[in-house]
Amino acid sequence: MNLAELQKKLLAAARSNPPDEHVPYAFEKRITAIIAARSAADHWVAWTRGWWRAAASCVAVAVACGVFSLFTPVTTDNSNDLSQDFENTLLASVDQPDVAP
């Protein structure tokens, strides 16, 4: 069989039968509806993504503070401890021993 001739014939057959241009009913409405629905969903996705990013940033800051406090050397000298001084001042009146009249 002449394959080249067969190939030529079949390609000519394909050329002589252009495909149908029929479009399903209201196809354009369907596309517009999908685009509208997709962009509504996109808003929720954006919000959720924003919240997750915020949460991730908070966790990162907390971890950074934790690491900082862990590696900061603790001073044994209490004279410079501001928090201790503050506490002593605040509780000074409470800590005063009862004096009998």
Add this chain to the structure above:
Amino acid sequence: MERSEAELIAAVLKGDRASFEPLVAKYSPRVFATARRYARRESEIEDICQEVWLKAFDKLKSFRGEAPFEHWLMRLAVRTCYDFLRGHQRNRESSFSEISEPEEDWLDRFVVDPGSAAEDAEAAKLLIDRVLEKLSPAARLVIQLLEIEDRSVKEIAEITGWSVPLVKVRAFRARGEMRKILSRLTQDKYL
């Protein structure tokens, strides 16, 4: 008053999604015709066309208006069809044992007298569809664009994004692949 294509595109880019609808209505026949060249089932054709339009909407910003919108859209359509072919290669390895009676008759007529087998016969169309289905995605795309749609190598390079030498190489291989499939078809039937 009917708005021009450029006005519609500008409106879509400004956020007016409704302006996209006239573009879909105008160009869908061509998009469907393109999809029907690469897919058989109507559900697959609709899926391809839907994907083409959603991609067009998403990528509309990249349309710079240098070439007509139709050319830009058809390039997108052909590339989507190519992706579809690459994802649906299931029928390629099957044999030709399932060819219908009219197709067999057409082949018999061709064997006896090549001139008597009409090119516009429905059986010839079914047969070429069957042969095209067995080609690799790249070969099918090249045969479709070069041999059936009669496009130039340069045009195919623009549509597919391949270089001109690559299109030539793929065209050469595609013709060989088609010849091999046809010889398998005739072997299955006549040997």
